[in-house]
Amino acid sequence: YRVRSIVHVCTGRPEAALADVARVVDLAGDGNAEAINLRAYVRGLVGREIDQGLDEIERLMMGMPEPPPEYLDTRGFLRHLAGRQEGALADLDAAIEQTHLQRRQMMRLRGHMDGIELLQGMRSLDHALAVMCHHRGLVLEALGQSEQAQADFDAARQKGFAPERGIL
Numbered sequence: 001y002r003v004r005s006i007v008h009v010c011t012g013r014p015e016a017a018l019a020d021v022a023r024v025v026d027l028a029g030d031g032n033a034e035a036i037n038l039r040a041y042v043r044g045l046v047g048r049e050i051d052q053g054l055d056e057i058e059r060l061m062m063g064m065p066e067p068p069p070e071y072l073d074t075r076g077f078l079r080h081l082a083g084r085q086e087g088a089l090a091d092l093d094a095a096i097e098q099t100h101l102q103r104r105q106m107m108r109l110r111g112h113m114d115g116i117e118l119l120q121g122m123r124s125l126d127h128a129l130a131v132m133c134h135h136r137g138l139v140l141e142a143l144g145q146s147e148q149a150q151a152d153f154d155a156a157r158q159k160g161f162a163p164e165r166g167i168l
Contacts, residue, residue: 001027005042006166014046033071036060041074044081045168054078069095069102070128077135085142092136099129123160127167130159 001020008017021042028035036056043053057075061067067075076091103125110118137152160167 009045010166014048017042017046033060037071037074044078050078050081054082069098073132080139085139088139096132126159130156130161134161
């Protein structure tokens with residue numbers, strides 16, 4: 001259902017995407033943070049139920065001392081869609097900073113972990129950064145900072161941002 005919801009997003013079927021992601025939350029249980037984050041994010045991707053997604057991700061993050069970068073990204077993206085650009089920018093800056101930190105920490109493990117595992121981890125972090133940079137570019141564009149926005153869009157493409165491949 002997780003993968004299928006993203007396929008529905010990519011193929012322009014928002015109702016099916018929302019139905020599948022609701023099923024993910026049902027199967028995982030209401031307290032499953034990853035499922036809740038996914039539902040909030042899919043809501044943003046299809047441009048529906050933005051306020052519910054924002055409420056959901058904010059409730060989820062409320063009890064976390066330091067939310068993971070992907071949750072900050074989701075909240076930043078939803079804040080952008082809700083027209084709350086300053087809060088969105090703060091979230092996305094923090095998400096990108098934390099992800100860069102994770103990337104540096106992973107690089108320090110080079111030589112101490114399997115090379116394939118390292119490459120897969122780096123690719124995953126680069127895809128996350130690609131999406132986060134794209135989201136921040138949208139926010140910067142909305143704030144009228146077109147040069148910085150273009151730099152983020154370029155960085156996103158360099159790191160693999162490709163909605164047609166499900167990296168969105």
